[in-house]
Amino acid sequence: MATARSEIPSTRMTHRRMTELDLGAVLDIETAAYMFPWSLGIFRDCLRVGYTCRVLCAADAIGGYGIMSMGAGEAHVLNVCVRADLRGQGTGRRLIGWLLDEARNSGHGWAFLEVRPSNRPAILLYESLGFAAVGIRHGYYQAVGGREDAIVYRLDLDAWGEARDRALTGGRRER
Numbered sequence: 038m039a040t041a042r043s044e045i046p047s048t049r050m051t052h053r054r055m056t057e058l059d060l061g062a063v064l065d066i067e068t069a070a071y072m073f074p075w076s077l078g079i080f081r082d083c084l085r086v087g088y089t090c091r092v093l094c095a096a097d098a099i100g101g102y103g104i105m106s107m108g109a110g111e112a113h114v115l116n117v118c119v120r121a122d123l124r125g126q127g128t129g130r131r132l133i134g135w136l137l138d139e140a141r142n143s144g145h146g147w148a149f150l151e152v153r154p155s156n157r158p159a160i161l162l163y164e165s166l167g168f169a170a171v172g173i174r175h176g177y178y179q180a181v182g183g184r185e186d187a188i189v190y191r192l193d194l195d196a197w198g199e200a201r202d203r204a205l206t207g208g209r210r211e212r
């Protein structure tokens with residue numbers, strides 16, 4: 038079934054810290070988005086260990102979330118997910134842009150993430166932000182009938198300039 042597109046422009050969305058109270062809404066988005074979703078326990082652990090956990094505020098509801106760990110000069114984007122009705126209008130670009138800004142502003146030089154080779158929208162998003170593929174983790178993901186590799190992407194946060202402006206001001210398409 039097609040999902041109705043939201044009328045909220047991505048440039049009007051804000052973000053804030055995720056709390057335990059958000060986890061019901063977060064899990065709803067997660068289970069709708071992924072065939073092999075994270076469990077409630079994984080999200081709880083991310084909060085408990087102090088990972089950077091942010092939710093996207095769209096009107097009075099949560100429109101997505103991003104989770105990132107930081108340490109030893111590197112940020113690792115662990116999950117970025119946008120509610121289906123908010124996709125395709127610059128929301129994901131802004132969400133990951135906020136995370137990368139936090140990483141750079143707290144002195145981290147590199148951002149890493151993994152993505153399934155089958156996840157074309159995510160690959161195009163990351164490459165449009167300047168991420169470059171630097172390796173493969175074989176059999177990293179659970180998949181139907183076996184395992185799927187992960188492509189490892191890396192971004193130089195010192196060079197996160199022009200792409201940043203586009204990410205945080207709405208992207209190259211009219212939004």
Ligand SMILES: CC(C)(COP(=O)(O)OP(=O)(O)OC[C@H]1O[C@@H](n2cnc3c(N)ncnc32)[C@H](O)[C@@H]1OP(=O)(O)O)[C@@H](O)C(=O)NCCC(=O)NCCS
Pocket residue numbers: 070116117118119120123124125126127128129130131151152153156157158159161162163165208209210
């Ligand atoms: C990946 C995801 C976060 C993208 O969010 P989004 O809000 O739709 O992305 P945006 O509208 O900001 O698009 C940014 C760029 O991503 C790419 N992109 C996004 N959706 C795309 C699609 N369906 N087809 C092709 N490219 C797409 C484009 O390069 C786009 O730039 P453009 O609009 O200037 O052409 C979203 O699809 C999602 O939540 N997917 C489910 C969870 C997931 O797979 N997360 C990533 C795990 S690694």
